[in-house]
Amino acid sequence: MTDGAVSPHPDDEFHPPTNDDPYWTETCWFTFTVPDRRLSGQLYPFFRTNQGVTAGGAYFWDDRGSEPWNCLYAKNFWHLPIPDQPLSNITLANGIHYRCLEPLTRYVIRYDDPDGDELHVDLEFTAVTPPHYLGGSHLDQPGRYTGTIVLRGETIPVDAYGFRDRSWGVRSQFGPGLAGSPARRGGYSYATASDRDAFHTITMDFGSGCQSIHGYLLRDGVWAKLTSAVREVVKRDDRGFQTQVRIDGVDQLGRELHAEGICLNHLAFPINPNLFTINCLTAWTFDGVTAYGEDHDNWSAPAIRAFARDYLGYARPSS
Secondary structure, three states: OOOOOOOOOHHHOOOOOOOOOOOEEEEEEEEEEEHHHOEEEEEEEEEEHHHOEEEEEEEEEOOOOOOOOOOOEEEEEEEEEOOOOOOOEEEOOOOEEEEEEEOOOEEEEEEEOOOOOOEEEEEEEEEOOOOEEOOOOEEEEEEEEEEEEEEOOEEEEEEEEEEEEEEEEEOOOOOOOHHHOOOOEEEEEEEEOOOOOEEEEEEEEOOOOEEEEEEEEEEOOEEEEEEEEEEEEEEEOOOOOEEEEEEEEEEOOOOEEEEEEEEOOOEEEEEEOOEEEEEEEEEEEEOOEEEEEEEEEEEOHHHHHHHHHHHOOOOOOOO
């Protein structure tokens, strides 16, 4: 870091591209909520290192407004220059500022609306568990956010569990499936009740439902990887957005996970060109506790069009 405060872990920094593919990508996503206001927020830079450009997304929504044009706040700037700064202490032209305070554990998360005084974010993320790695190029981590959001002059205190993830590697924006895979849909689901009880799973549908490819169960302070899990959308509303979700799984210790989720808000948007997501603040019940987290209904661009047109009845032949 430039101020000499810490020596960050290599996974807090940009990773040297392993080739010159223009679609080599790094992400650095932080997501947080204010449950009693049904308020969600997330910051999502999408770095194309070999091209020298980044996108910078900032999204905030509650249970009134579910798309970028009618939610509380949504701006995603493309083709910003990547500054000559380490990822562990970086400020982007769109107003995102990240700073690592403790390697893989504590981060300053800030955002200042570049076009005015509409939104300011000043948060600190403190991890609940060590990062959980998917292969050698992706990590997920639950944590607690504290600080404030100032939205159009109103100061909103934040003190709740949330999440972060990081990925690095080639990620094309082309193809019928998600992240270059055959899967056209999937999910991202988590809840954190405390530093002793939590779960997370990433699911992909390769033809037999949304099956877990990555996840964990934290129960009574004992952490273990999920060996299998299925995410099922139990109910959808008239737009096709998920309103009730179920996760059933088993971890490496043989412990079963049964989680029921009720979605409290929705934001439907393309978080990158070939990933359309419906993000929801979700009240999850598992192991006899109710905790807040999220559920994401993820689709490739062609898959969400096909699903939505069929669900809404637009695919019927003209009479």
